[in-house]
Amino acid sequence: MEYRLLGKTGLHVSRFCFGTLTLSPLQANLPLEQGAELLQEAYSYGINFWDTAELYANYDYLRLAIKKIKDLPVIVTKTYAYDRKGARASLEKARREMDVDIIPIFMLHEQESALTLQGHKEALDFFLEAKEKGLIKAVGISCHTVAAVEAAADLGCLDVVHAIVNFKGIGIKDGTIEQMLRAVTSAHQSGLGLYAMKVLGGGHLIPEADKALRFVLDLEALDSLAVGISSPEELRVNLQYFQGMKPPEQLVRKLARKRRRLKVDDWCIGCGSCVQNCPQRALSLQHEDGQLKAAVDHTRCILCGYCGAFCPEFCLKIF
Incomplete structure (x- = not known):
């Protein structure tokens, strides 16, 4: 396994990050x-x-795994907290539910720009203080935007950025893959640790997995690449790709x-962009709990993945 130093954090991480x-x-x-297991x-x-997050509700998996291996991996978790009270609650929840004293990396989840970072200043300040106290080793953000990567580099107090990078730019909300690559390269040069998410485009690039993984593995600005794994077979195939071998x-x-199956996440805003761009007419807008949301006709869906490229909220996943 190849390891990289994650920016200036002092943390050595495997190039393959387990997306939980x-x-x-x-x-x-x-x-x-x-x-x-x-x-x-x-x-x-x-x-x-x-890689995990409070939203994923899977700390119990990590707690049991940590107990089994008798060691603390480099764990990243994330929170939507925006004030000190929420940030403190998130930190204590993570420590308690994973049964660890120290969280290696804590992030503000899904930041969008300098403005959202300013809106989360209380939480950020709390995590920076927690880092000084030794409760956290590094502080960062996750993001789906070029603007947030640029803002993180400008801020000067962050350690790590978790950004969307895939060869088709699927999921980038405010720009192209070329713009994202310029942003992550600049951020890495400034000393930030960078690791990528959605390298397989939320499942949409699985038919081109070899090409998709080779694209991100060749990017020197990325210290690690998070890949979602849900079975031993997926783990072993991806390991082969990371080792430069044919599975x-x-x-x-x-x-x-x-x-x-194609899954529509709960935060769908019902904009209809996916419906308009589905070549199979497998998507429609339906009322759910009083709100319009995209719905999938699985008898029509062929898992082509085209819809994922048009969703501004990255709500559509294949798994």
Whole structure:
């Protein structure tokens, strides 16, 4: 396993970051023991960098895995807290539910710009103070925008940025992949640690996984790449890609047979962009709890992934 120094944090992380959203109740909803065993297996292969968030509701998986491996990986978690009270509650929740004293990296979740960072200043200040006290080793943000990457570099007090990077630019809310690459390169040169999310475009680039992973692996500005894993087979195939090897055809075929579905996340705003751009007419707007949201006709959906490129909120995932 290749390791990189994550910016100026002093943390050495595996180039392969385990994205835990996929095993959580929000997606695959694996049984607790099964999810913890998957994390334990990943750690045995040298994957010491695990990405989670308060939203994912999966701290119990990490707690059990940490207990099994008897070590603390480089764990990143995130919160939507914007004030000191919320930030303190998020930190204590993470420490309590993962049963750890120190959280290696704590992030403000889904920042968009300098303005949203200003709006979260109380929470940010709290986490910076927690870092000084030794409760956190590094502070950062996750984001789906070029503007937030640029703002993080300008701010000067952050350590790590978790940004969307994939060769088609799927999920970038305010620009192109070329603009994002310029932003992450500049941020990395300023000393920030950078690791990518959605390198497979939320599942939309799985048919081109080799090309998608090679694209991000070749980017020197990215210290690590988070990939969502929900099965031992996915773990082993992705390990092969990260090691520059061609995965066994038998494993690739097995994953190709896996039943995948298009999922609409809860934060859909019902804009209709995906409906207008679905070539199969598999999407429509339906009322759900008094709000318009996209709905999928799975008898029509062919998992082409076109819709994901048009969703401004990155609500559409294939898994």
